[in-house]
Amino acid sequence: MTKVTIATWNVNSIRARLPRLIPWLKSRNPDIVCLQETKVVDELFPKEPIEELYYNIATFGQKTYNGVAILSKGPMEDITKGFPGDDENEQKRAIAVRTMGFHVLDLYVVNGKEVGSDKYNYKLMWLKKLREYVKNEFDLEKERVVLTGDFNITFDDLDVYDPKAWEGKILCSKKEREALKELINLGLTDAFRQLHGNEEGQYTWWDFRTRAFQRGNRGLRIDHFLLSHPAMEVCTKVWIDREAREGEKPSDHAPVLAEFEV
């Protein structure tokens, strides 16, 4: 048996977060890392300091906004960027690779701004495209498939610090939760909830604007590991690395790490 650790982290700019990312990679030493909101074109992605830690890197970035990247200690095959049929102007929010015995999809789901807005409708449309893509391109019954990243959706009120304040709001609205449920219903499991039961207060994102972390864990759980059955079967642990949200210049998200015995 060997252990494979897969991590996800919305870094909110790879270049701004490098002083936090590099020491974190050294201390946690994950085998595979899915990054979101890299906010940089591929040519300017700071590859060298990450390659020095023996990672291969696949990037799918754009200027200023969005952007995803996968780091892996193993070789990466079948690198797929975006969804089938996307044109080059489409927002850069999805990248998939086959590495170390897993199909890994790194996702930065649309935020949606406000329920009912154009961005909200784009979010729901994007989630529909994601579902079709996963349904058509991956064998969830037979393969170890890992969908991870910033989903910008809570599953239910257990994932919310103040459910009353967030009721029906963006990240918590009925339509978003239904879209996430429809994705799950393809044959995926919310690995964190599967292994942690109804544990409360487990969040992955805290709003900078309201100083939600410092003011007492006022967060949401929106960064997820959605696993196919063969992946869930070998998953032994999922945990949120709150330490990375503390200290100088953190991202607004904490990393989430999943461990597999394969």
Place this chain on the structure above:
DNA sequence: ATGGTAGACGCTCTA
């Protein structure tokens, strides 16, 4: 009815 912070960019947008 919409502040607060953070990041990239270039005096504004996105989260």
